[in-house]
Amino acid sequence: MxxxxxxxxxxxxxxxxxxxxxxxxxxxxxxxxxxxxxxxxxxxxxxxxxxxxxxxxxxxxxxxxxxxxxxxxxxxxxxxxxxxxxxxxKFKMEERDLKFIAILSLFAFYVYLFIPRVDFFVSTALFLMVFISIFYFEDLDLFKRLYRFFMTGSLVLLVFFLFKLNRLLDESIFIYMTDLLVIAFFILYCSYAFILTIKDNRLKLRYRTSIIVAIVVPLLISPIFKYFLKVILPTEGLVIEVMNIIRYSVFK
Amino acid sequence: MLIWERLFDFLGIVGNLVVDPINILILFGAVLMGIIFGATPGLTATLGVALLTTITYGMNSSTAMIALLAIYVGGVYGGSYASILINIPGTAAAAATALDGYPIALRGEGGRAIGVTTTASAIGTIIGMLFVVTLSPIISNFALQFTSYEFFLLAFFGIIISGTLTTPDIVYKGWIAGFIGLFLATVGRDLLQFYPRFTFGLAELDSGIEVVPVLIGAFGIPQIIQVLRDRTTLPKMEKLQRILPEFRTIARYFVDIVRSALIGVGIGSIPGIGEDIAGWVSYGSAKNSSKHPESFGKGEYKAIVSTETANNACVGGAMIPLLNLGIPGSPPAAMLLGALMLHGIKPGPLISFDHPNFILEVAAILLLASLAMWINGILLARQVVKVLRIPSQIFMPIIGVLCIVGSYAIGMRIFNLYLMLPIGIIAYFLTEMKYPIAPLVMGVILGPMADENLRRGLLISKGSLMPIFSRPVSLILFIIIFLTVMTQLPIYKKVKVVVKERFFNS
CATH class of the missing domain: 1.10.287 (Helix Hairpins)
Known part of the structure; x- marks a missing residue:
């Protein structure tokens, strides 16, 4: 055998x-x-x-x-x-296992944490940026660093949501405060990835591609599902509201 | 007279479909999307149909069927691109094509190989379509006499045969996958007494587990994980020359085309058996019938003609039990069944009464899809193969988003997402441990049919199972199931040895 x-x-x-x-x-x-x-x-x-x-x-x-x-x-x-x-x-984690855990946790955070609470565009852009960058850079060290960064930020947000601080902020400061917070996390992640890739031309190009895809894809998917297929998106927050304003002011 | 009437009806439907420019646009767009899905290793026709189902949800049933059948046909055909050009099958259906397709491309004849597979696939689809038209009335008339027991056994047969033939390892795994699917189908309130089963008190589970998110999870998530975990870069692509229809080569293999199409239709019509098995069986049969079997594996055109004709003929074959019995012939057909139900069309023997021209419409769409596929293949193949240059690290996360938004879009329930992900992860582990996913899907789809009909049958016969043995069709089905199961058990081998020794050696 x-x-x-x-x-x-x-x-x-x-x-x-x-x-x-x-x-x-x-x-x-x-x-x-x-x-x-x-x-x-x-x-x-x-x-x-x-x-x-x-x-x-x-x-x-x-x-x-x-x-x-x-x-x-x-x-x-x-x-x-x-x-x-x-x-x-005595299980020893190999690269394959780490990749598996990373994919799983990315999906889990996207589905269970971000989609139900954060604007669909913002949560999808964050998911895509992290998912594409950690794999597309093809560098195990970068993979670990970026993944750690994402996990730390997501776990902080998890605590934030568990204690329902998002509702508190949304109600007391600004209705889309949670979305702004996740946008800030997205920008922080992009900046960290930028710092890590700035010195390598190949990585710089891949960084740019990741960011473009991460923004363009939800920018296409959200209006297609919302306006063409008439699907109410899971969470419609700041960006979707902006899309609504544009949509209804341009096509009255 | 009747044949002419049907032919005129058929031509009328084709005419109705083509006069609407939106239909043509959707037809070509969906075929192209199918080819891209098929050509990209890791994406399959089933996933393509599943994702498109979510988009076609709001369309009328005719337009939705155009889109779904077109992506199905395109997806099965598109797999040959990657098989021929990079020696990695784009879909399992094209796995057998890689054996000879890649050596042909290495000889610098990749363009010619794709030309041949394009025409062979189109012919295969059309032959499959002819069988849909001719066999459907016979089968649905016959199935009108079926009672609850026949439907129960038919559903059970679908799961058992699918488990037996699609398992990559031992047969028990195929059956276990089928029973896991059946278990998932029991979740929710039962159809006869409305009793909540395995709902854990969750109101969201009362209506049961929706089929589309299960299929998207089961086919999408494992593929994303596998591709990104194990393979990130595809091999260098062989050069692709100008693509021509290659009618002369096709004419030379006329007999092989007919034989392969028959194999494709036959295998397609067996419940739950997909295009991949049709491709392999056809490859084996072409090799056996060849005067030069030694040339197989070294770049034989006869091989790729046979595999590609068979896997596309399988599409028509898979539609026969789907439309007439409500039993899907292949995993993408299972997805189509889910889509049809969403549009309020219940396939089965009564379909000709409920929707008189539906089968002809399906046949007309298959014909148009095969033509669109052929035109797309000849004109755009060189552009489409560029998709193979897109890194999977970019492609797969996008597919992940589409799986998620697609699962949500049906019914707009976040709960579907909460279910889709664990099902996807379970499907991934099952795939890793060599459990087939097709029987699981068949179980989810056919579970309600099996459950309801078994209890209905028992209710009518007051708990007696005798009608199974007194009705010819149910008896035949029972014998087939019994023999399929028994011949796979170790005891069968022991009995066979004893019988052989006792009766044939003396």
């Missing part, structure tokens, strides 16, 4: 356990559903119960995960379970 297959079977050993537990959970939850008793005035029989199909799925997942477990055990042995856990504890 080649190395790739062995690796696969090792991960199958663990995933089969996770899948078995998922199946078990589905079955457990299904038994809470009305099987023979009445629900909403309807007297149930087992064959029309809402639990019937999830029960089939749960049991099928459990059986298939046992089969998968058997294949994995035959290939790498049950003893790998213990070894694998020790390996997991």
């Amino acid at each position: 080649d190395n790739e297959k062995v690796k696969l079977r090792r991960s199958d050993l663990f995933t089969s356990i996770v899948l078995f537990l998922l199946g078990l959970w589905i079955v457990f939850e299904s038994f809470k559903m009305p099987i023979k008793d009445s629900y909403a005035g309807v007297k149930n029989v087992w064959y029309v119960s809402p639990a019937l199909f999830p029960l089939i799925i749960g049991f099928a997942l459990m059986i298939l995960s046992v089969f998968l477990f058997k294949v994995a055990v035959n290939a790498v042995g049950i003893s790998y379970l213990k070894k694998g856990l020790t390996k997991l504890i």
Whole structure:
């Protein structure tokens, strides 16, 4: 068996356990559903119960995960379970893993933190600028520095949002204060990236491209969705309001 | 008489579609977009259809279908560009094309290879379209006699066969992916009693998990992560010369085209099996039928003609079960099903009654899309391949934004975004561990059909499963499912050995 297959079977050993537990959970939850008793005035029989199909799925997942477990055990042995856990504890992050975590956290912050609270244009421009620059510069050291900068800023903003300080600022100072704050973060990020890339002509060019794409793309997407497809954007703040003013003063 | 009537109806629909300049604009634009999506490694026809669904949401159903089928056809064809010019398949559908396409490009005949694949793809699509027109009335008439059990078994068959044939590793993974999809489909209030299942008390989950965000997450997020994590620069592109239709070369491989188109339509019509398998099967069959199989892999035109005809004929094939049974024949067709439902069109045996000319309209769009694809391919291929020079580090984050805004645009629910991302991440891990995504998608799409029809069937028969064995179609489906599952289990091999020893060795 080649190395790739062995690796696969090792991960199958663990995933089969996770899948078995998922199946078990589905079955457990299904038994809470009305099987023979009445629900909403309807007297149930087992064959029309809402639990019937999830029960089939749960049991099928459990059986298939046992089969998968058997294949994995035959290939790498049950003893790998213990070894694998020790390996997991001693996990050493490689470049691939760092990139994966970076992509994941970028998406997570964009979807869960910025989109619901910050102007769509601003949050998209920030997301694109960070996403493009950290990968497009093709320099691991820059990648780490820029990613760290973004994470620090985002975590500060996370605390800011958790304590609902954004509402406080928006209500007491200026209605779009949160947007201004994130715009300031965007400018700070761009300035930091500029300082890091200024000495290298190749990087300077890539920096410029990143910034242009980060601004042009939301500048195209936002009006297309808002005015052409009539989609109300998730958060319409400062920039979208400016777009509204332009749109309705030019095309009355 | 009936044939002539249908032909006139068909020509009338084609005429109606082409007289509207907006339709033509959308047709060419969507085909071009599809070609770009297909040509770019990491982007697929399914993702293209998924993203465009969100844009076509507000259009009327005819215009939306033009856009979606055009991007589908263009996406399947566009994959050949990257296969031929950089030896990396633009989509899985064009993987088999790379084996011989790239050696041809190395010989300095890249332009000729793309000319050949362009014409072969157009012919493949048209042959697929002919099958949609001719087989649809027969299948939908036959399916009118289906009862709940047949529909339940058909949905189940779709998931099992898709899991069996698309798995890149052991078969259990394909089935597990299918059952995970089925589980996702059970989330929300059930269709018969309105009981909330796995909703965790969240009102947003009451109406269930929407199909479009699931598809965008499952096909978009893993691709973005994989491309940026593992590969950032594409290999140098081979030179591309002037592109001509290459009718002479095509005429020389007429028999291969017919055979490959039949393979494409056949594989396309099997639920959940995509264009990639059609390409590989057709490649194998071309090699087996060749007088010089040793020349395969070294730049054989017969190979690229066969693979490209088959994968585009698969588009028509995939539409047959989709339109007549409501079962998608391929992952992009699954996305089309989601789009059709958004437009209030419910595919199935009754489609000819609910929307009398819909199947002919689909066929007309396929014909126009294949022509638009051919014209785009011949005139613009040299410009389109420039997209391969755009660094993926720029392209992929933009796709990420489109995935997010697309998931949100359907229904304008931020909750869709909250779901799309975890589903995308789960799909990524599943892909990394060699679980196929197609059965998962099939599970999500066919779950409600399987659940509802099983319980409806049991309700009518008062809990008895006997109708499965007393009705011929359901019995055949049951036997196929049973055999598909049994032949994959280790016990089957043991039984086979015992039977062989006992009955054939003595």
